[in-house]
Amino acid sequence: MAWYPGATKYELQPESDSQPAIRPTQFIVHSIIAPWTAKRTYEYWRDSTNLESHFGLGYEGDLGQFIGTETRADANASANRRPDGTGAVSIETASNLQGSDPWTPAQVEKLIALGVWLHKRHDIPLRICRTHDDPGFGYHRLHSAWAVSGTACPGDARVKQFREVVFPGIAARANGQTVPPEEEDEMTPDEIFKAVWFTDKIAAPNTASDKTTNVNWQAQSYLKDIGNRVRAMDARTAAQGEAIKQLAAALASHHAVIDPEALVARITEAIENVTVRLDITP
Numbered sequence: 406m407a408w409y410p411g412a413t414k415y416e417l418q419p420e421s422d423s424q425p426a427i428r429p430t431q432f433i434v435h436s437i438i439a440p441w442t443a444k445r446t447y448e449y450w451r452d453s454t455n456l457e458s459h460f461g462l463g464y465e466g467d468l469g470q471f472i473g474t475e476t477r478a479d480a481n482a483s484a485n486r487r488p489d490g491t492g493a494v495s496i497e498t499a500s501n502l503q504g505s506d507p508w509t510p511a512q513v514e515k516l517i518a519l520g521v522w523l524h525k526r527h528d529i530p531l532r533i534c535r536t537h538d539d540p541g542f543g544y545h546r547l548h549s550a551w552a553v554s555g556t557a558c559p560g561d562a563r564v565k566q567f568r569e570v571v572f573p574g575i576a577a578r579a580n581g582q583t584v585p586p587e588e589e590d591e592m593t594p595d596e597i598f599k600a601v602w603f604t605d606k607i608a609a610p611n612t613a614s615d616k617t618t619n620v621n622w623q624a625q626s627y628l629k630d631i632g633n634r635v636r637a638m639d640a641r642t643a644a645q646g647e648a649i650k651q652l653a654a655a656l657a658s659h660h661a662v663i664d665p666e667a668l669v670a671r672i673t674e675a676i677e678n679v680t681v682r683l684d685i686t687p
C-alpha cells in the first residue's frame with residue numbers, strides 16, 4: 406500500500422483491505438461529471454457505490470486518496486487489474502455536469518505533482534500509453550479497454566490539456582527540467598496593512614482641489630482627511646455655541662440698548678477661549 410504524501414488520506418473500507426494487490430504501471434485520469442471536492446468524492450464512493458478511484462481532485466486542488474496505489478481500484482474497467490497483476494492508478498477530477506470544462510490551474514498543478522510522484526514511486530514510465538496495457542500515462546477515453554461501454558471522459562478540453570500541459574509537465578518536472586511553482590507567499594500582517602492602507606486605489610473625492618492631477622488616493626489619506634474635517638467641524642460648532650451663548654446673555658440683560666461693539670468683543674473673546682480649549686484637548 407502506498408499513500409501519496411501530498412494527498413489527504415480518506416481511506417475507503419472495506420475496499421482498501423479487501424481488494425487485491427496490483428503493481429501499478431499506469432496512471433489514468435478522469436472527470437467525475439460533478440463539481441465535487443475530494444472529500445465529497447470520498448463520501449460518494451463510501452456511501453453510494455462499491456466503485457472507486459484511487460484519488461479524487463477538487464477544483465481548488467484539494468487532493469484525496471481513497472485506496473493505496475498498490476491495491477486495485479475500480480475506475481478503469483479491464484485496466485484496474487490485469488491477469489499479470491499489473492494495474493492502473495486512477496484519479497477522478499471535479500468537472501462541470503457536462504464534463505466540458507478545462508482543469509483549473511490548481512488541478513493541473515496537482516495532476517503534475519502526483520504524476521511525478523507515481524513515476525518516482527512506482528517507475529511508471531514517462532510516456533503516454535501506446536496500447537491499453539502499455540505502462541505509462543493516459544486519460545480514460547484513450548483506450549477502449551479502459552471503459553466498459555465507451556466514454557468521452559475526461560472531455561475534449563482536458564484531453565487537450567493532458568497532451569499539451571499535464572503530461573509534458575510531468576515529464577519535464579520528473580526529468581528535473583522545471584521546478585514546481587513556489588507556494589504563494591503568505592503576506593505578513595505588516596504587508597497586508599501596507600497594501601490595504603497605502604495603495605493608491607480609491608478615486609479621489611470629487612471636491613478635492615487636485616482631483617485632476619491626484620486621481621487616486623490611499624485609504625489612509627481618506628481616513629486622515631475625514632479626521633481633520635471632523636475636528637475642524639467640532640471647533641466651528643463649539644465656537645458657534647459660545648457666540649450663541651453671548652448673544653442670548655446680551656438679549657437677556659437689563660440694558661435696554663445693546664452695545665454692538667462690546668457684544669462683538671465678548672463673542673470674540675469667548676470664541677478664542679473655546680479655540681484654546683480645543684487646541685490643548687488631546
Ligand SMILES: [Zn+2]
Pocket residue numbers: 434435436545556558559
Ligand atoms: Zn472516466
